[in-house]
Amino acid sequence: MTFASPKANQHALYPGSFDPITVGHVDIVKRGLAVFDRITIAVARNIKKSPIFTFEERVEMIRETFADEPRIEVVPLAEGLLVDFARSIGVRNVLRGLRAMSDFEYEFQMASMNRRLTEDVDFVFLMTSEEHFFVSSSLIRDVAMNGGDVSEFVPKCVQKSLQAKFHSS
Numbered sequence: 335m336t337f338a339s340p341k342a343n344q345h346a347l348y349p350g351s352f353d354p355i356t357v358g359h360v361d362i363v364k365r366g367l368a369v370f371d372r373i374t375i376a377v378a379r380n381i382k383k384s385p386i387f388t389f390e391e392r393v394e395m396i397r398e399t400f401a402d403e404p405r406i407e408v409v410p411l412a413e414g415l416l417v418d419f420a421r422s423i424g425v426r427n428v429l430r431g432l433r434a435m436s437d438f439e440y441e442f443q444m445a446s447m448n449r450r451l452t453e454d455v456d457f458v459f460l461m462t463s464e465e466h467f468f469v470s471s472s473l474i475r476d477v478a479m480n481g482g483d484v485s486e487f488v489p490k491c492v493q494k495s496l497q498a499k500f501h502s503s
């Protein structure tokens with residue numbers, strides 16, 4: 335019995351909306367770097383949910399968060415299918431984070447559909463640390479918008495951007 339070359343595991347694609355990036359995302363990247371040599375973070379430009387941060391702002395906050403990590407690259411997720419984008423950059427593994435059962439349902443559907451679309455790309459799921467299980471970009475937006483303290487849940491640069499976005503006057 336033979337298996338694919340281990341080299342296929344060296345590079346992973348981590349796609350998402352990241353509106354904004356949270357400590358949960360950072361945790362998944364950190365865990366991902368223990369498995370993969372490098373990770374390309376692909377930021378979706380047009381997301382169904384209307385984003386509070388522009389595409390450029392979301393990319394910039396992620397770049398700043400990982401400024402000291404040379405194994406991370408941040409790129410736009412090209413229009414079209416995720417699996418086609420992964421293939422176009424020669425990545426076999428798509429990394430996604432899992433928090434609770436609610437994530438599982440959504441991720442299971444997406445991964446199953448993507449698997450029907452191509453056999454060339456696989457989905458790799460890593461579990462977020464328990465202390466981040468309840469952290470989501472949507473909750474962060476809501477708490478920040480209503481004046482709550484989100485410093486524990488987002489990188490420093492995101493905290494500043496949220497402050498500027500909602501409470502700059």
Ligand code: PNS
Nearest residue numbers: 349350351352378414415416444447448
């Ligand atoms: O952070 P999100 O919003 O959960 O990320 C979702 C994302 C960007 C990974 C997903 O919407 C996606 O893959 N979009 C690309 C278009 C695509 O391939 N759609 C079919 C998915 S089965």
